[in-house]
Amino acid sequence: MSSLRVENLSICIGGKKILSDISYEFPAGKRTAIIGPNGSGKSTLLQSLAGNGYPASGRVMLDEHDVQGFGKKALARHLAILPQGAQVPPDITVAELVDYGRFAHRRWFGNDARADREAVARALEQTKTADLSSRLVATLSGGERQRAWLAMALAQQPQILLLDEPTTYLDIAHQLEVMQIVTQLNHESALTVVMVLHDINHARQYADEVVVIKDQHIVAAGDPNCVLDPLLLERVFGVTADVFVNAAGQTILSPLALVK
């Protein structure tokens, strides 16, 4: 299992400090949610985990090596990232898109085409997109498209999967579908998942750990059921919230109003 941690990481973009002296170890084989207000640096943290952008200070360590020292392809074999709002050319099929996930595994000579085919078929199956594989990505619904992107990332056969708001723009059914696939992947293959989430209740329900970011710093981290309470919501988002237990026995946080 791959270990992933940030050590005293600071990141500046365009002269503005986005993250300041952050240290955290993302638990291997677990699902970690990153939450925080808009503009708090969640996506920046995720990008820096993938080795994109240079830290102002500190470093990101993957398996005890600085990610900046990895070759692009070697990194892509360890770690897959799915950014937000990706676009595809109009005439690419799901199968082709997923096959692009094999780029980092291909070699000029002695390439294992069978391994490529199997990885693609497995990724399609894991994301329940095998039936869609000859469809054009551009013609899929939002939920189907997100699963196709997920399949592409899985074809990389990563040990770590980074997701930037994987449920944005999806209806509630597709949100749950995506979160359940992620959970299943995590359970079946001990995939380490780090995901930026907006929905507090998703974080409670689908994450083993949560990292809360505000004003360049980690303000809280740990078990989401302990960390995410009305007090934290008030402190971080400036909203009051109600707590109740639903029929399934899950604790739900329901935002009530902005703090005056």
Added chain:
Amino acid sequence: MMLNNQEKTAAFFWRTPAKKRILVLALFAVLAMAGCLISLMKGSVPVSVSEILQSMLPGSGATNEQIIYNIRLPRTIVAALTGMNLALSGAILQAVMKNPLADPHIIGISSGAGLAGISIMILYPAMEYLITPAAFIGAMGAAVCIYLLAWKGGIRPVRIILAGVAVSSFLGAGISALLIFYSDRVHGALMWMVGGLSARSWPHVEIILPYAVAGFLFAMLGSRQLNLLQLGDEIAKGLGLRVEAARLLMTAVAALLAASAVSVVGLLGFVGLIVPHAARLLIGSDYRFLLPATALLGIAVVTVSDTFARVVFAPTELPVGIIMAAVGAPFFLFLLRRQL
């Protein structure tokens, strides 16, 4: 059972489109050969297929051997390679610039090659051998210029086109200035501006052939990289591509292909736009198939257009660039209306 299912999906989805693609490639190959053949046959002296075949054997003494070997054949080869190079250049630029309307002509790379080439032609006519390298430097310079001008925290298709138009008209002004200052030496340059194939012969084949072969090979080696570039920088990086390096390298290949074509036939426009798009409609955006399809269709389109240009107002010969513009400009508008 599970594995069996997987194998079946794999077999189904990998083999079916490949078959269709090979069919389309075969069709384009036939078109390319037909284009070359027509180009050899038609002209002021019509030549039959058997005469062409005979004259391929050395010392056969076929009736029109001189015409075929010294005039038709080199011109056909130049036309074919020009078509291939410009079409490939366009296809590569469309992925690199992430812009469906990219074409060496529209985007200003040709003007860079043009200004450099015309400068040599007019100012230092004795150093004609420098035209290709100078055109390459001009093309590369223009490409880098456009890229830098359009880069503002990322690349947006519209900014590329606008920067291309700006660079293109700037360089165009340079060309016009040269033509006005040296109006006594203009004639050759004027033909070159439109793009024409008249009187192209073996020396021109020698100029363009090495670039065509190298350009095609490098483009094919980069086809997987081009596929990823189409997905955008973020995704491509995540999949393990060194985006900046790949983009720079492929831009250089595109500039080399365009420059070699421009230095031989002049500023021939629209080939790089029409051909890759037509090929894309039939074969899809996978560059491993799109590039050879584009090359073959480029050969077919330019050889046929040039034959048309020679024959239609015979004995007067039109520059092939006029035919390409007449077909290409409406096609460009069609694409604009359809896609943007």
